[in-house]
Amino acid sequence: MAPPEHPNPAAPSENSQPPAPAAAKGKGKKKEEDDLSEEDLALKEQLELYVVRAQDTDPGVQKLALESMRQEIRSATSSMTSVPKPLKFLRPHYGTLKSYFETMPESELKKYMADILSVLALTMSVEGERESLKYRLLGSEGDIGSWGHEYVRNLAGEIAQEFQKRQDDDLPIDALMELVQQIVSFHMKHNAEPEAVDLLMEVEDLDLLVEHVDTTNYRRACLYLSSSSRYLPAPDDMLALDIAYTIYMKFGDLASALRIALQLDKPMQYVKQVFTTTDDFLLKKQFSYIIARHGLAFEIDDEIAADDNDKEILQEIVNNTKLSEGYLTLARDIEVMEPKSPEDIYKVHLIDGRGASSSLDSARQNLAATFVNAFVNAGFGQDKLMTAPSDSSSSGSSGNWLFKNKEHGKASAAASLGMILLWDTDSGLAQLDKYLHSNDTHVVAGALLGIGIVTCGVKNDCDPALAILMEYIGKDDSNIRIGAILGLGIAYAGSQKEELKMHLSAVLGDSQSPLEVLVFSAIALGLVFVGSCNEEIAQSIIFALMERSEAELAEPIIRLLPVALGLLYLGKQESVEATAEVSKTFDEKIGKYCDVTLMSLAYAGTGNVLKVQKLLGICSQHLEKGETHQGPAVLGIALIAMAEELGAEMAVRSLERLLQYGEQNIRRAVPLALGILCISNPKVNVMDTLSRLSHDADADVSMAAIISLGLIGAGTNNARIAGMLRNLSSYYYKEAAHLFCVRIAQGLVHLGKGLLTLSPYHSDRFLLSPMALGGLVTVLHACLDMKSTILGKYHYILYIIVLAMQPRMLLTVDEDLKPLPVPVRVGQAVDVVGQAGRPKTITGFQTHSTPVLLAAGERAELATEKYIPLTPVLEGFVILKKNPEYHEE
Numbered sequence: 001m002a003p004p005e006h007p008n009p010a011a012p013s014e015n016s017q018p019p020a021p022a023a024a025k026g027k028g029k030k031k032e033e034d035d036l037s038e039e040d041l042a043l044k045e046q047l048e049l050y051v052v053r054a055q056d057t058d059p060g061v062q063k064l065a066l067e068s069m070r071q072e073i074r075s076a077t078s079s080m081t082s083v084p085k086p087l088k089f090l091r092p093h094y095g096t097l098k099s100y101f102e103t104m105p106e107s108e109l110k111k112y113m114a115d116i117l118s119v120l121a122l123t124m125s126v127e128g129e130r131e132s133l134k135y136r137l138l139g140s141e142g143d144i145g146s147w148g149h150e151y152v153r154n155l156a157g158e159i160a161q162e163f164q165k166r167q168d169d170d171l172p173i174d175a176l177m178e179l180v181q182q183i184v185s186f187h188m189k190h191n192a193e194p195e196a197v198d199l200l201m202e203v204e205d206l207d208l209l210v211e212h213v214d215t216t217n218y219r220r221a222c223l224y225l226s227s228s229s230r231y232l233p234a235p236d237d238m239l240a241l242d243i244a245y246t247i248y249m250k251f252g253d254l255a256s257a258l259r260i261a262l263q264l265d266k267p268m269q270y271v272k273q274v275f276t277t278t279d280d281f282l283l284k285k286q287f288s289y290i291i292a293r294h295g296l297a298f299e300i301d302d303e304i305a306a307d308d309n310d311k312e313i314l315q316e317i318v319n320n321t322k323l324s325e326g327y328l329t330l331a332r333d334i335e336v337m338e339p340k341s342p343e344d345i346y347k348v349h350l351i352d353g354r355g356a357s358s359s360l361d362s363a364r365q366n367l368a369a370t371f372v373n374a375f376v377n378a379g380f381g382q383d384k385l386m387t388a389p390s391d392s393s394s395s396g397s398s399g400n401w402l403f404k405n406k407e408h409g410k411a412s413a414a415a416s417l418g419m420i421l422l423w424d425t426d427s428g429l430a431q432l433d434k435y436l437h438s439n440d441t442h443v444v445a446g447a448l449l450g451i452g453i454v455t456c457g458v459k460n461d462c463d464p465a466l467a468i469l470m471e472y473i474g475k476d477d478s479n480i481r482i483g484a485i486l487g488l489g490i491a492y493a494g495s496q497k498e499e500l501k502m503h504l505s506a507v508l509g510d511s512q513s514p515l516e517v518l519v520f521s522a523i524a525l526g527l528v529f530v531g532s533c534n535e536e537i538a539q540s541i542i543f544a545l546m547e548r549s550e551a552e553l554a555e556p557i558i559r560l561l562p563v564a565l566g567l568l569y570l571g572k573q574e575s576v577e578a579t580a581e582v583s584k585t586f587d588e589k590i591g592k593y594c595d596v597t598l599m600s601l602a603y604a605g606t607g608n609v610l611k612v613q614k615l616l617g618i619c620s621q622h623l624e625k626g627e628t629h630q631g632p633a634v635l636g637i638a639l640i641a642m643a644e645e646l647g648a649e650m651a652v653r654s655l656e657r658l659l660q661y662g663e664q665n666i667r668r669a670v671p672l673a674l675g676i677l678c679i680s681n682p683k684v685n686v687m688d689t690l691s692r693l694s695h696d697a698d699a700d701v702s703m704a705a706i707i708s709l710g711l712i713g714a715g716t717n718n719a720r721i722a723g724m725l726r727n728l729s730s731y732y733y734k735e736a737a738h739l740f741c742v743r744i745a746q747g748l749v750h751l752g753k754g755l756l757t758l759s760p761y762h763s764d765r766f767l768l769s770p771m772a773l774g775g776l777v778t779v780l781h782a783c784l785d786m787k788s789t790i791l792g793k794y795h796y797i798l799y800i801i802v803l804a805m806q807p808r809m810l811l812t813v814d815e816d817l818k819p820l821p822v823p824v825r826v827g828q829a830v831d832v833v834g835q836a837g838r839p840k841t842i843t844g845f846q847t848h849s850t851p852v853l854l855a856a857g858e859r860a861e862l863a864t865e866k867y868i869p870l871t872p873v874l875e876g877f878v879i880l881k882k883n884p885e886y887h888e889e
Helices: 022-035 038-054 059-075 085-103 108-124 131-138 149-169 174-189 193-202 208-212 218-231 236-250 254-263 267-277 281-294 308-318 323-334 342-346 362-376 398-402 407-420 425-437 441-454 464-470 478-491 498-509 515-528 535-546 556-567 573-583 588-602 609-619 630-641 645-661 664-677 684-693 699-712 719-731 736-749 770-783 795-804
Strands: 809-813 823-829 842-849 858-862 867-869 876-882
Touching: 038 059, 038 085, 059 085, 059 108, 085 108, 108 131, 108 149, 131 149, 131 174, 149 174, 149 193, 174 193, 174 208, 193 208, 193 218, 208 236, 218 236, 218 254, 236 254, 236 267, 254 267, 254 281, 267 281, 281 308, 281 876, 323 809, 342 362, 342 736, 362 407, 362 736, 362 795, 398 407, 407 425, 407 441, 407 478, 407 795, 425 441, 425 464, 441 464, 441 478, 441 795, 464 478, 464 498, 478 498, 478 515, 478 795, 498 515, 498 535, 515 535, 515 556, 515 770, 515 795, 535 556, 535 573, 556 573, 556 588, 556 770, 573 588, 588 609, 588 630, 609 630, 609 645, 630 645, 630 664, 630 770, 645 664, 645 684, 664 684, 664 699, 664 770, 684 699, 684 719, 699 719, 699 736, 719 736, 770 795, 809 823, 842 858
Parallel strands: 809 876
Antiparallel strands: 823 842, 823 858, 867 876
């Protein structure tokens, strides 16, 4: 914080030159005095008299003069734009008083004089001299607040500079810290929490804040701490969150403390502490919902709930078993239970003239329809292709649809059943079971993947997915093995299950494993141990990479190995460095790719500006043919910058530049980077850019742009994007690959009929779910080379996106966890950090009855006083308890 500038730029700066001799000044002085009103003139003469008297030999006279001067300064009021009059008139005498001060003997009077000089220095002292602070330290131990806000603010700025200097020169800082105490206490009493926090950050003593907060201002202080943590370098960011956590715990705001705990590096011990602090069972249920939404694998033990019955209730919520039920409650309320067919999404009749020609590759069209159907009906448990009852007249039964797909297409068709029955494990496993006995290996592989999908994010104490899928890991057929391995990766993402580490590492270490099986084992391990920094797994992936032959390293699918390695360090910043060093020793074909991928994933979601600059530097190089590491660098820029709104906007502008000046392999990655920056949040400027790129001359750029239109519109039913995609489907009606991408994008836009989101952020965009981000990153890296992955035989990689799928709902429930409709206001969220008073947190709201849908950037608040929510952030499942003070009108 810089010291305030000269408050009145229009006033002549009198400290810029030494005072002229009296004779020469005569004319100017006369002129100046003519401009003054009589009152001002009287005041000026009065003050000049005080200055003379202050240098009197008689201490009594001196004291009176200083007292009067002090009185004048304190009682002076100034408008925002001008210097208070006493300070203005005393300016010419600042030098005189300073030199007189030096001659004064040590006494109370000298301290008095120092106080006044300190205030005068506010407008007089030369930049960088820090005289205000110098005289303050020499002055009396008085209340500094009485000199006004501007003075305190200026002092705080000078303290910050002085602190830096004393730290560098190893000088004592005790006197400064006493002042800091006073200033912080003043700021906290006068609603200037952000300024207090800023000062404490500058002097590296945030712990002081805990003593100074009280019930009236702790929320504002914590809000400022937690939102500024995104802009702080490590380790200061974690320290700020730690202090916020301490303050929330001190005032018993446990739900807020829990959100901070999930953001901190070692969430487990903090989360447990939040649970054990309270005996309120209702609150524990609410905490369990927050943990379930975040996707944290958390064990409820005896310390948290002593009673077995209670333990079971909490564990069920943490395991997300209620998710499907809540989601279907929302769907019934909004009346979208009716299944939709792919034709309802394509809306061919709206496209003028050219219908999609039938000469196209029909197997690929059917495969596209399979995905569209799976995305649109995700989680509804019924559709028109896979679950329709098979009566003789209809051709829509699942058996028939399955066999309208060729070879590996059947795998995706069988797996799509898992998507339709998403989160409903009981009926999902029952319906998929029949395909496990098929004679067609592709169908079995798809069913195994489907089992993984249906249990995604929903845990179960008896681990049915583990029991079924483990049997198939060692089979001879590599399709079946991949289905089982990927199924395990999706089902247990983020759970860090030891059993899986053992079995999948064995596959990784087996030199006989086919390359594709190896790659998917690594991806599955990366997803299960996402963000865990697990050394053993990192070692086994590194060995697997080192032992590959030249020919294998040239295969496009091998690039998912560095991604799997990066997932282990997702968002963990410095922890990746040892592994990154090792990656520099790899074959150059993959070494650079690995290095860039590791860095971009380790800093994903941290907003680290230095890393973004480094990646931009990598993108600015013009390389020889065949280098592929710039693609992940472009994605990395988006992954790191998505942490906060400002960074995201700046990244969008940087990506525009890369489009204009970058090489072809950079341009191919830019649409995907824009897709992740605005995922499920269709911003108009990004939509326009992608629309332009979807007609690009380079096929890879246009396909990436089409998929990204689907990503930014995911689950929003955005009419404008839907229209763009319909036009694209008639524009590319002869190009099978493009048309496939258009269909996938259409499926994404109507994801879950508009009830789902792919955004990895939740809880007012404060928390980032590592599981969701891991899923998105894997799919995006696969899209960097579509021809060999999604348009080849690995199209089922698209299903990994299920890790990021979450209902974008607010469902209020009563104390027995039954849905409870109440009126809520839903509107655009307003950033109220550091704003004065009690600003409104939403704008342009509408009042609805719950359950309601929340779009990107929207926030909800209760519109009734009858209930009290148990969490300050209304998202997902919120438990309401009756307000005891509420009386019906």
